[in-house]
Amino acid sequence: MIAWRLGVFEELGSTSDFCVARAKAGEPEGLAVLASRQSAGRGSRGRSWQAPLGNLNLSVLLRPARPAAEAGMFSLLAGIAVTEALEGFFSPPAMLKWPNDILLGGAKLAGILIDAAPVNQKLDWLVIGIGMNLRSAPEIPGRITTSLAAHGVDLAPAEAARAILARLSPWLEADAAAIRAAWLARAHPIGTALQIQTARDTRSGSFAGLSVAGELLLQTETRIEPISTGDVLLGLG
Secondary structure (H helix, E strand, O other), rough: OOOEEEEEEEEEEHHHHHHHHHHHHHOOOOOEEEEEEOOOOOOOOOOHHHHHHHHEEEEEEEEEEEEEEHHHHHHHHHHHHHHHHOOOOOOOOOOOEEEEEEEOOOOOEEEEEEEEEEEEOOOEEEEEEEOOOOOOOOOOOEOOOOOOOHHHHOOHHHHHHHHHHHHHHHHHOOOOHHHHHHHHEEEEEOOOEEEEEOOOOEEEEEEEEEEEEEEEEEEEEOOEEEEEOOEEEEEEO
């Protein structure tokens, strides 16, 4: 089990950028960084991530002894850890949406960002960034967002961070099959209509599960396609 070293800052450009810099400088795994504010927060696929005061901005540095091809599994296990942590504070279950969203009542509550450096097909280091709307829900174009406060839950960032770190540790030791099974148990059901938007095209179909590598499997009219990147919209197949 990892003994987390939690550093708390009033403001950083990005907690993930801070952890990446420390990784490149040789920092051992187990560093966890929490910031009250981020001036340059990052979301998936190069988007910015707004981080008003009172929300969660948490990143952790790992040096996992896993193949580089398994980097995508860390987004899945982080999502599981976040939903498990929320169960200690909130009764209605959060839902996972591939690859990195946590939804509450169909609206986006939290997101996960992965940065990784492969060396000789192995992971040298990996940073998991977790942003969660605790107090307020910034607008995201084309998305519905929510916060825990909107559901009557008052949770401080430090308390949320400690709960997530406690649930993250055991999942870092789980195998890929256990991670996929736990993620599927918390995700939208098999058969859910999906639309996948990428920079090149838009594809529609239904959710057919996860591949061995953690890719989304999209059932189209003719075949099952593995999807490794893209924005997933539910109920639009």
